Amino acid sequence: MIRYFDGYSAERVEDLDERKLKRPLVKTQLMEILDGERTRTLEGLASLFTSSGVKLQPIDDALLMVSDSEAGEIGFMERLGSRVVAIYSVRKSEDLNKWSRRLVYSNPELDYVWLSGLTFDVLWQVVGKLSKPHRYGRLVFTHDSIFDIDAQLGETEETEQEMVDSPSEDDVEQIVEKRETSFRLTDRIGIIQQKLHQLQELYSPLYAISQMRFPSPVGRGGHDFYDNGKVTNRSQSFRDHRNHLLFVVRIYEHLLKSTEQRAWYSIQESVGIPGQFRKIVGSPVVIRFREQLTPKVFDQWAAATFERKNNKFRLWGHPIRLGPTKVHVYGVDRHLWQPLFLELTAKGCIAIIPNGTCGNTVHRLVTNVQRYLDPGAHAFLGDIPYKTLVEQSAQLVPYEPNAE
Amino acid sequence: MSLTPSELLKDPLFQLNSLLWLTQPVPTDIEIKPLLHERGWTVYAIAQLLGPPLDVLLFAQRANISVQERVRPDVVLQQTPQRRFAFVECKTSSFGSSSTTADQARALLIVGGPRAAEVLGLSVSQVSESFVSYVLPDDQRKLLDPTLEALRKELGDKKIPVGNAILLGLQIAHNAVCIVVDPVGSASFDLPTGSTPFLTLEPDTDPRPVYFIPYDPDVDQTPQEKSFCKRILFERMLGAVVSAAGRVIPPFPTSLKTKSILNDSTFGMYDHWENQESAKNMRGVCKHFMGKVMQAVNSATPNSMSYQPGHGWLIQLQDRNHQERVLDTLTRFSCDTLDLQAEPPPSLFDEQEGV
Numbered sequence: 001m002i003r004y005f006d007g008y009s010a011e012r013v014e015d016l017d018e019r020k021l022k023r024p025l026v027k028t029q030l031m032e033i034l035d036g037e038r039t040r041t042l043e044g045l046a047s048l049f050t051s052s053g054v055k056l057q058p059i060d061d062a063l064l065m066v067s068d069s070e071a072g073e074i075g076f077m078e079r080l081g082s083r084v085v086a087i088y089s090v091r092k093s094e095d096l097n098k099w100s101r102r103l104v105y106s107n108p109e110l111d112y113v114w115l116s117g118l119t120f121d122v123l124w125q126v127v128g129k130l131s132k133p134h135r136y137g138r139l140v141f142t143h144d145s146i147f148d149i150d151a152q153l154g155e156t157e158e159t160e161q162e163m164v165d166s167p168s169e170d171d172v173e174q175i176v177e178k179r180e181t182s183f184r185l186t187d188r189i190g191i192i193q194q195k196l197h198q199l200q201e202l203y204s205p206l207y208a209i210s211q212m213r214f215p216s217p218v219g220r221g222g223h224d225f226y227d228n229g230k231v232t233n234r235s236q237s238f239r240d241h242r243n244h245l246l247f248v249v250r251i252y253e254h255l256l257k258s259t260e261q262r263a264w265y266s267i268q269e270s271v272g273i274p275g276q277f278r279k280i281v282g283s284p285v286v287i288r289f290r291e292q293l294t295p296k297v298f299d300q301w302a303a304a305t306f307e308r309k310n311n312k313f314r315l316w317g318h319p320i321r322l323g324p325t326k327v328h329v330y331g332v333d334r335h336l337w338q339p340l341f342l343e344l345t346a347k348g349c350i351a352i353i354p355n356g357t358c359g360n361t362v363h364r365l366v367t368n369v370q371r372y373l374d375p376g377a378h379a380f381l382g383d384i385p386y387k388t389l390v391e392q393s394a395q396l397v398p399y400e401p402n403a404e
Numbered sequence: 405m406s407l408t409p410s411e412l413l414k415d416p417l418f419q420l421n422s423l424l425w426l427t428q429p430v431p432t433d434i435e436i437k438p439l440l441h442e443r444g445w446t447v448y449a450i451a452q453l454l455g456p457p458l459d460v461l462l463f464a465q466r467a468n469i470s471v472q473e474r475v476r477p478d479v480v481l482q483q484t485p486q487r488r489f490a491f492v493e494c495k496t497s498s499f500g501s502s503s504t505t506a507d508q509a510r511a512l513l514i515v516g517g518p519r520a521a522e523v524l525g526l527s528v529s530q531v532s533e534s535f536v537s538y539v540l541p542d543d544q545r546k547l548l549d550p551t552l553e554a555l556r557k558e559l560g561d562k563k564i565p566v567g568n569a570i571l572l573g574l575q576i577a578h579n580a581v582c583i584v585v586d587p588v589g590s591a592s593f594d595l596p597t598g599s600t601p602f603l604t605l606e607p608d609t610d611p612r613p614v615y616f617i618p619y620d621p622d623v624d625q626t627p628q629e630k631s632f633c634k635r636i637l638f639e640r641m642l643g644a645v646v647s648a649a650g651r652v653i654p655p656f657p658t659s660l661k662t663k664s665i666l667n668d669s670t671f672g673m674y675d676h677w678e679n680q681e682s683a684k685n686m687r688g689v690c691k692h693f694m695g696k697v698m699q700a701v702n703s704a705t706p707n708s709m710s711y712q713p714g715h716g717w718l719i720q721l722q723d724r725n726h727q728e729r730v731l732d733t734l735t736r737f738s739c740d741t742l743d744l745q746a747e748p749p750p751s752l753f754d755e756q757e758g759v
Contacts, residue, residue, distance in 0.1 A: 051653050280447050283429050316735050323609025330639040337650030339643045343614045382429035
């Protein structure tokens with residue numbers, strides 16, 4: 001597979017040079033699987049996907065072929081870590097997006113790998129250290145203030161089409177004014193490194209990095225990582241692509257582990273003490289907004305999140321109103337169907353994550369807050385900044401671009 | 405807002421949950437200030453049943469001093485580097501030295517005294533200092549002080565070793581809920597003397613933090629406050645059912661036992677309630693609630709949920725569509741419409757489920 005995709009990738013870069021892409025680029029969708037005994041073996045992994053109509057056929061002891069009863073052949077799957085699998089595909093981007101979305105939304109044991117703007121900020125520092133300043137880097141910023149609008153529209157129910165490109169000019173669109181930022185910045189890495197922080201201070205949507213390119217150290221192009229774990233190979237080498245995936249997945253798994261170690265709340269028996277004393281262990285997840293929400297935006301956020309089934313934050317609960325801009329929700333992460341308790345205010349959000357709730361819930365929450373509410377929000381696990389945890393996770397992984 | 409902030413200060417569950425938040429690691433610029441966490445205090449034990457040393461109990465008996473045989477302080481706090489322990493009890497109001505609560509206080513003063521290491525099962529070198537602390541509204545602080553002094557003197561006169569009693573008052577001041585300590589309390593907890601704000605008040609906003617411990621059938625609460633806490637408990641129980649129904653992969657069934665629902669809803673505290681009557685009451689509350697949920701589910705999607713003696717509640721889902729419909733009903737179920745003040749009717753299931 002690696003040899004095949006290597007050759008295929010080299011051909012696509014030639015296509016890109018000629019500005020005529022004959023076949024789609026190689027793309028990877030990273031997915032997080034719940035850490036269960038049954039998915040440790042290939043058979044267990046296969047049974048997890050069968051329930052969503054996806055067939056996995058073992059090719060060797062680490063690789064599976066992926067096909068779907070409706071969509072046909074998808075590509076290959078490889079386990080890149082204890083909790084993350086990669087699905088490699090040469091399907092068109094919109095096809096793969098739709099398929100991945102249907103798969104993730106129909107299976108509570110699967111989730112995207114969520115790379116928040118804060119995580120990308122740390123990965124960008126890594127890019128700065130690894131790449132020569134004259135190389136070109138690329139960042140995409142996306143902030144869509146769906147709760148701050150001039151009409152009573154607010155957040156709409158999510159649909160299958162949501163991930164598809166924006167409507168064309170011919171499409172009829174309701175005119176809704178809202179704060180929305182989506183643009184791509186491509187420049188020399190050295191220049192971006194110098195200016196980005198100042199720009200972010202001036203204009204907070206620039207904290208909402210939703211896509212980032214790792215330049216390839218073995219040739220031209222690079223690897224475009226999206227905030228939902230999709231990665232497009234725009235380099236000549238699939239091996240290099242896979243090495244970058246492994247690097248980011250290792251960081252992500254460290255991050256998941258440290259998130260869960262810190263954030264999981266439980267009543268725990270004290271070890272080694274007679275009488276088995278009980279104590280509360282864990283740390284709250286705290287998100288603070290850079291700019292306080294107006295009561296109108298707060299109401300839109302609370303209503304859109306808890307009154308609509310398919311809301312952006314994938315949360316469920318009945319808010320208990322404690323004030324004009326304060327609610328408590330003893331609810332459930334609608335995607336993984338795991339409990340979490342929230343305090344939402346105009347100044348931020350506090351989440352209590354009971355023991356066993358997947359760390360991905362935290363990363364999805366942070367990613368969505370940056371994307372839809374406040375791009376410059378600060379996040380903490382207990383009193384430790386979220387960004388520090390990402391930095392610590394990145395430091396634990398040695399970067400080995402040529403290692404297999 | 406159900407209660408004014410001043411009324412809220414009297415509520416033992418508000419006091420307990422505020423105390424727990426004071427020990428949580430959180431950034432310093434949020435509404436609740438982690439005053440105790442900043443000073444190295446952590447939760448060592450919650451609602452742990454402790455007994456005074458037997459020789460002390462016998463000695464007190466011979467001296468005709470009434471001491472409760474066992475005591476369950478709401479929280480035991482520990483300041484690790486200093487090897488300090490605080491045995492903390494939350495109270496709505498003061499009490500007199502001849503009240504039944506005084507028996508509990510005597511036991512607490514002994515447990516939190518010089519023999520605390522023995523009571524906790526630690527070596528003497530692991531405890532350098534221990535004391536008892538009461539959290540209560542500040543207007544009750546000055547009333548309780550003489551009572552505790554009298555009890556300490558009574559025990560001290562009989563050579564029964566007792567700990568210091570530190571009072572942590574709660575008051576509304578500086579547009580915040582504040583903790584009030586005197587110079588002795590300040591030295592023991594390392595808190596500033598006087599009134600220190602820890603929970604910011606916002607206009608027209610209830611200052612309650614998210615509750616770790618949502619419900620305790622044993623505490624003395626106003627009906628209004630009890631209803632609020634029951635609402636939280638019901639929301640958490642519903643969350644436990646929604647989680648279970650959402651995670652199951654059809655056509656496999658999923659079962660929920662009263663015990664697991666209650667533990668999921670109370671951070672596992674239910675397992676540790678030793679008051680059997682309270683635990684039974686909680687099971688009754690849970691079963692009554694689950695009966696209502698089952699009724700709602702079955703009326704929308706017949707035969708989806710049943711109670712199986714020995715297994716608890718069984719949710720049987722045929723396929724994804726069926727699961728979606730059951731989840732729709734569950735997620736629309738409103739705890740707010742239930743009668744939150746009603747006591748559960750006697751249950752027939754209690755023994756059969758084997759909880």
